[in-house]
Amino acid sequence: MLRSFPKWKGRRISMTKTIVTIARQYGSGGRLIGKKLAETLGVPFYDKELIALAAKQSGMSEEVFAKADERASSSLLYSLVMGSYTSVANTMPINDKLFLLQVNIIRDAAKRGPLVIVGRCADYILRDEPRCLRVFLQAPKEIRVRRAVEEYGVDASKANDIVTKTDKQRGNYYNFYSNRRWGDMQNYDLILDTHMFGLQGSVDLILKAIEEKERTYGKVVPDDDL
Numbered sequence: 001m002l003r004s005f006p007k008w009k010g011r012r013i014s015m016t017k018t019i020v021t022i023a024r025q026y027g028s029g030g031r032l033i034g035k036k037l038a039e040t041l042g043v044p045f046y047d048k049e050l051i052a053l054a055a056k057q058s059g060m061s062e063e064v065f066a067k068a069d070e071r072a073s074s075s076l077l078y079s080l081v082m083g084s085y086t087s088v089a090n091t092m093p094i095n096d097k098l099f100l101l102q103v104n105i106i107r108d109a110a111k112r113g114p115l116v117i118v119g120r121c122a123d124y125i126l127r128d129e130p131r132c133l134r135v136f137l138q139a140p141k142e143i144r145v146r147r148a149v150e151e152y153g154v155d156a157s158k159a160n161d162i163v164t165k166t167d168k169q170r171g172n173y174y175n176f177y178s179n180r181r182w183g184d185m186q187n188y189d190l191i192l193d194t195h196m197f198g199l200q201g202s203v204d205l206i207l208k209a210i211e212e213k214e215r216t217y218g219k220v221v222p223d224d225d226l
Contacts, residue, residue: 016041016114017131017217018210021122023174023182024137026166027144027152028194029202030118033137036203038116041210044109047118054101060094099177119170123187124178133213135206136188139195189213 020037024030031047038045046053054060099121106125109115114131123134139147145163148154154162174182185191190209194202 016043016210016214018213019110019114019126019129019132020116020135020206020210021126021132022116022118022135022137023123023170023188024118025139025144025183026163026170027147028137028139029147029199030137032199033194033202033206034116034118036199037206040203040207041114041116043113044115045118046106046109046115046120050102050105050117050120051098053105054098057105058097058101060097121174121177124174124180130217133190133206133210134188135209136183136185136191137194137202138183138191139193143195 020034022030022034022037034047035045102120103125106117106120106122109117110126110129110132123132126132141160141163145159148159148163149156171182174180180187190206192202192205197205
């Protein structure tokens, strides 16, 4: 059981059994928060790293997969998404090949132990995993636009449109492959405004949520704790 978490000082802590999935609005700091969280816990971190792993497994170009990452196609029937796809693997679009490769990578990684995964419908893919803590990160749009310009190097004249377009792209991807609604509070255990709490504060709150989850894991929480 987790007892305490020191604040982030570059130290690693290998204490958790929890898998953390992080869905995020563009510019909310999801990758930074996920990476700090994984380093603090001493567990593997997956974000764009999944593209490289998928390319290695398939023998296809990492650059090709990068262009298809977190973009939905419209050709793969929903019944194939979580099932067998061997018979159509050679003809399906790159988007679908990448998604299904990432499904297998995420599931295999989860079997090996705790980890932090950003995006890629991970909360849905691991929806039956009791060790999973599902997080959604958000922030006011004007803050995310500013971060896109100041930290991501996005052209200021295009930043607002890019934030809107990227959120729509991520939403469409999630909605298509999960048949759920991206950002719907019912899909997540914890929703944080990263502007309100800051990047470090958000990490600390997720750590606290992990601690509470593991404290009550497999137990019925009394009414007076609700």
